[in-house]
Amino acid sequence: MTTAAPGAGSFLDPAALARLGSLELKARVVVEGYLQGLHRSPFRGLSVDFAEYRPYLPGDDPRAIDWKLFGRSDRMYVKRFEQETNLPCHLLLDVSASMDYGSAGITKLHYATCLCAALAWLLHAQRDAVGLMAFDADVVEHVAPSARTGHLRTLLGALERLRPGSRSSLQRPLERLAAAIRRRGLVVVASDLIDDPAVVVEGLRHLRFRGMEVVVFHVMDPAERSFPFDRPVRFRDLETGEEVLTSPRAVREAYLRKFEAASATYEHELRRHGVDYCRMDTSTPLEFALLRYFSARRRMLV
Amino acid sequence: MGISWLSPWFLLGAAAVAVPIVLHLLARHTAPQIEFPATRFVPEAPVELRRKRRPVDWLLLALRCLALVLLALAFARPFLAGPAATAGATARLVAIDTSFSMAGAETWAAAQAAAAAAIDGAPSGSPVAVAGFDERARIVSPLSVDRGAARAAVAALRPGSGATSYGAIAAPVAELPRGQPVEVVLVSDLQRTGLRAAIALPGSATLTVRAVTPPKLNLAVESLAREDRDLVAVVANHGLQARATVVRLAIDGRDVAQRPLTLEEGASLPVRFEGAAADRGIAAVRIDDGGGLAADDERYLVLDEPRPTLVWIAGDAGDAFYVDRALVSAQRRPRVTTRTMTPGELAAPIDGITPPDVLVLQSTRGLGDAARRTLRGLVERGAGLLIAAGPDVDAGVLSQIPGEGDGIAIAQADSVPRPAALVPIDVRHQAFAAYADRASAYAGIRFEGLVRLRPAAGDRILARFDNGLPALVERSVGRGRLLVIASDLGARWNQWPLSPTFVPWLHDVVGYLAARPADEMSWLVGAVPDGVAPAPGAHVLADGRRGVVNVDPRESAIDLATTAEVEAAVEVAPAAAAPAAVRAAAEEASQSWWRYLVAAMLAVVLVESAVGARP
Numbered sequence: 001m002t003t004a005a006p007g008a009g010s011f012l013d014p015a016a017l018a019r020l021g022s023l024e025l026k027a028r029v030v031v032e033g034y035l036q037g038l039h040r041s042p043f044r045g046l047s048v049d050f051a052e053y054r055p056y057l058p059g060d061d062p063r064a065i066d067w068k069l070f071g072r073s074d075r076m077y078v079k080r081f082e083q084e085t086n087l088p089c090h091l092l093l094d095v096s097a098s099m100d101y102g103s104a105g106i107t108k109l110h111y112a113t114c115l116c117a118a119l120a121w122l123l124h125a126q127r128d129a130v131g132l133m134a135f136d137a138d139v140v141e142h143v144a145p146s147a148r149t150g151h152l153r154t155l156l157g158a159l160e161r162l163r164p165g166s167r168s169s170l171q172r173p174l175e176r177l178a179a180a181i182r183r184r185g186l187v188v189v190a191s192d193l194i195d196d197p198a199v200v201v202e203g204l205r206h207l208r209f210r211g212m213e214v215v216v217f218h219v220m221d222p223a224e225r226s227f228p229f230d231r232p233v234r235f236r237d238l239e240t241g242e243e244v245l246t247s248p249r250a251v252r253e254a255y256l257r258k259f260e261a262a263s264a265t266y267e268h269e270l271r272r273h274g275v276d277y278c279r280m281d282t283s284t285p286l287e288f289a290l291l292r293y294f295s296a297r298r299r300m301l302v
Numbered sequence: 303m304g305i306s307w308l309s310p311w312f313l314l315g316a317a318a319v320a321v322p323i324v325l326h327l328l329a330r331h332t333a334p335q336i337e338f339p340a341t342r343f344v345p346e347a348p349v350e351l352r353r354k355r356r357p358v359d360w361l362l363l364a365l366r367c368l369a370l371v372l373l374a375l376a377f378a379r380p381f382l383a384g385p386a387a388t389a390g391a392t393a394r395l396v397a398i399d400t401s402f403s404m405a406g407a408e409t410w411a412a413a414q415a416a417a418a419a420a421i422d423g424a425p426s427g428s429p430v431a432v433a434g435f436d437e438r439a440r441i442v443s444p445l446s447v448d449r450g451a452a453r454a455a456v457a458a459l460r461p462g463s464g465a466t467s468y469g470a471i472a473a474p475v476a477e478l479p480r481g482q483p484v485e486v487v488l489v490s491d492l493q494r495t496g497l498r499a500a501i502a503l504p505g506s507a508t509l510t511v512r513a514v515t516p517p518k519l520n521l522a523v524e525s526l527a528r529e530d531r532d533l534v535a536v537v538a539n540h541g542l543q544a545r546a547t548v549v550r551l552a553i554d555g556r557d558v559a560q561r562p563l564t565l566e567e568g569a570s571l572p573v574r575f576e577g578a579a580a581d582r583g584i585a586a587v588r589i590d591d592g593g594g595l596a597a598d599d600e601r602y603l604v605l606d607e608p609r610p611t612l613v614w615i616a617g618d619a620g621d622a623f624y625v626d627r628a629l630v631s632a633q634r635r636p637r638v639t640t641r642t643m644t645p646g647e648l649a650a651p652i653d654g655i656t657p658p659d660v661l662v663l664q665s666t667r668g669l670g671d672a673a674r675r676t677l678r679g680l681v682e683r684g685a686g687l688l689i690a691a692g693p694d695v696d697a698g699v700l701s702q703i704p705g706e707g708d709g710i711a712i713a714q715a716d717s718v719p720r721p722a723a724l725v726p727i728d729v730r731h732q733a734f735a736a737y738a739d740r741a742s743a744y745a746g747i748r749f750e751g752l753v754r755l756r757p758a759a760g761d762r763i764l765a766r767f768d769n770g771l772p773a774l775v776e777r778s779v780g781r782g783r784l785l786v787i788a789s790d791l792g793a794r795w796n797q798w799p800l801s802p803t804f805v806p807w808l809h810d811v812v813g814y815l816a817a818r819p820a821d822e823m824s825w826l827v828g829a830v831p832d833g834v835a836p837a838p839g840a841h842v843l844a845d846g847r848r849g850v851v852n853v854d855p856r857e858s859a860i861d862l863a864t865t866a867e868v869e870a871a872v873e874v875a876p877a878a879a880a881p882a883a884v885r886a887a888a889e890e891a892s893q894s895w896w897r898y899l900v901a902a903m904l905a906v907v908l909v910e911s912a913v914g915a916r917p
Contacts, residue, residue, distance in 0.1 A: 097339075098339035098340075099339075101337070101339045108339070192339060194339060194340065194342070223338075224338075224340045229336070231333075232333040232349040233333055233335075233336050234333045234334070234335045234336070235335075235337075235341045235344050236335055236336070236337050236341065237337075237338065237341035237342065238337050238338065238341075239339070240341075240342075242341060242342075243335075243341075244341055244344045245333060246344055246345065246346050246347040246349065247347045247348075247349050250347040251344060251345045251347045255340075255343050255344050255345065258343040258345075259340060259343045262343065
């Protein structure tokens with residue numbers, strides 16, 4: 001599969017994307033916009049390719065039994081398809097209060113939700129199983145991975161119902177995910193990573209240890225990266241409520257230094273443990289996230 | 303010449319500029335609160351929060367102050383007063399005759415066309431106003447360079463029911479700015495009857511006449527009157543050929559009679575409807591007049607019994623007898639109702655009861671201060687007072703009746719024993735109307751007793767005795783009238799109540815003192831009282847009585863003046879023809895500077911919004 005990156009100028013601005021209708025439409029616009037920029041269509045070979053019959057064994061899904069063949073041979077066989085060899089993907093979406101911030105026409109939560117929706121739409125089109133785990137301090141929404149018809153609608157519905165929560169903590173969701181994983185797969189994390197870096201890195205390292213491919217989308221707002229404030233401001237933390245009265249002109253350099261240091265820490269530590277780390281500014285077209293996903297998937301299939 | 307202000311007190315509003323300045327000075331700098339997700343990375347830094355001593359944003363402050371000043375100036379309505387304000391631009395006032403003689407379709411179309419041509423023909427840049435006039439003028443399109451508005455006003459104008467009076471156009475001219483050169487274009491059918499008053503125009507005005515042709519045929523009902531039980535209408539033919547018509551009479555909308563009528567050119571004939579005068583109702587006479595003016599083809603008359611005249615008679619019962627019988631026995635319109643009382647009863651409160659139209663005072667016995675105050679109040683509010691200075695009238699009390707201490711005592715009574723006869727001085731006075739052509743009828747009455755009246759300056763002697771003493775004196779008091787006769791009316795000093803002249807004389811005197819016209823419920827369109835619409839037809843007044851409005855019959859005549867005659871009627875009016883406030887309003891309206899000030903204020907507000915939105 002070729003993943004030549006289209007030019008950024010042909011992608012849809014996230015702020016414009018935010019004004020579109022349903023989440024399904026947004027996901028479809030992102031994915032098809034991305035695919036139009038590829039030289040070769042990724043849909044080639046993604047059809048439901050029949051592989052073989054095998055005798056039915058207890059535990060198999062009865063819906064997979066070929067009843068016509070049963071009628072002819074009086075034996076129960078189940079059909080095996082090509083996509084069943086694909087790997088499940090777990091989407092971890094941070095819905096903490098800090099994600100409910102946006103200075104560029106779209107909040108981080110909305111941006112991350114669109115990102116997850118686009119990935120889900122793409123995964124479902126490829127017949128990959130895809131699941132969702134939304135969290136703040138705990139898991140607030142969990143949809144088990146599946147590639148079945150209709151699952152995409154279930155997942156998109158769950159995404160649309162999500163609302164900003166409380167403080168974020170990746171520790172518990174990562175522990176639950178690690179306990180639930182049965183097969184090798186892909187874990188995609190979309191979060192602003194306003195958390196204890198050590199805890200986050202340790203949790204993701206544990207997933208890597210379990211054989212999972214992990215992609216982290218570090219979602220941040222342009223204002224967080226540039227700190228464009230001028231006059232004296234009383235900042236109030238979205239998660240803790242903590243207030244800081246300061247003069248932005250005086251502290252800008254210090255802020256940017258600390259913010260960059262935290263991001264750099266994540267990048268360095270995660271990559272050191274084989275986690276694919278990607279900074280996603282909410283002004284960055286979502287198609288770039290798909291690009292990172294395909295890179296990770298390709299590594300998995302190698 | 304100079305800047306003037308129509309509403310200068312609004313300039314005080316400019317003091318509001320102090321508000322943004324004070325707010326700037328008093329405002330504390332407060333740090334806005336921003337919710338931010340990465341607050342954990344934001345270091346604290348000391349921030350100085352202090353009261354501002356000087357405005358920070360001078361541009362914003364200046365813009366806000368400027369907006370307030372412009373608003374105050376706009377509300378104060380500035381204008382350039384004086385001749386220079388409109389120098390070089392001769393205004394044109396197009397005055398269109400809207401009397402009912404213009405109502406012919408061709409006549410009115412020609413008038414509108416002439417008016418439109420006058421508007422379009424005004425020099426470029428000259429302001430134009432449009433006025434309609436009959437007995438009164440009203441501006442229908444104020445002075446403006448907007449020709450479209452003037453043409454629209456002409457198109458919307460319609461002839462009414464009034465009569466032409468060319469003098470009326472002086473009023474809209476006087477409302478134009480003082481010294482404004484103005485050309486008045488008069489569009490009319492040039493009815494000669496409209497020349498009854500001069501056209502008083504200022505020296506800066508000129509008059510140009512545009513004549514239109516009225517209809518050549520016209521029949522008109524010129525009058526409708528009651529004569530005992532008959533109704534008599536007078537129909538006139540103002541056209542240039544003999545006409546035949548049918549005269550129809552309707553009472554309260556129901557046709558009751560009709561008469562054919564043929565009239566020679568210029569003739570007028572009475573049409574009598576015998577026995578048609580009902581006791582009540584509205585009579586209407588209509589004629590057929592194809593091709594003539596419609597407004598004068600109908601005339602109305604009220605047949606309702608007029609409100610009776612109420613007379614209070616204050617005196618002893620014996621004296622009051624003759625007066626009371628004389629008033630209530632005669633069959634005259636309006637009827638008279640009487641109330642006899644002692645003079646002392648006048649002291650009782652009269653609030654809530656119908657006040658009298660006339661008081662007849664025959665005695666001053668018991669006439670205290672309160673009664674005299676009542677008497678004076680009634681007369682000042684319009685009632686008539688007849689004093690019969692007989693033997694029961696005290697000279698001292700009589701001198702105080704019109705008012706104590708105000709120097710208007712009118713009579714002093716002295717006994718004059720010698721017999722005398724009454725001689726009217728002014729036989730045309732309404733008090734002697736019944737025997738105006740036979741004044742000698744009073745000569746046979748012998749007045750054995752009488753008093754000497756000493757009229758004051760301004761009093762009017764209506765009759766004397768043949769010995770030279772005043773017999774009947776009249777004076778105006780407030781809105782009422784006072785008559786004093788120097789003898790009694792109770793047949794004690796004379797035998798006049800037994801004379802045939804007494805009843806007619808007394809009715810004429812009461813009618814005169816009541817100050818009520820014989821037909822008080824009929825008006826012309828141009829002279830209706832308050833509360834009555836100036837439209838021909840029957841009208842119900844607020845008190846439930848019915849009245850009628852008719853057109854002025856003079857307007858029916860097709861007697862045309864020449865253009866030169868109308869132009870010759872122009873007189874130069876005094877300079878200050880219109881009140882200063884009216885002139886100022888007209889000057890301000892013609893300049894309308896306030897519009898530009900409001901536009902400038904809005905522009906400043908927009909700039910202020912843009913400046914205020916700076917990061």
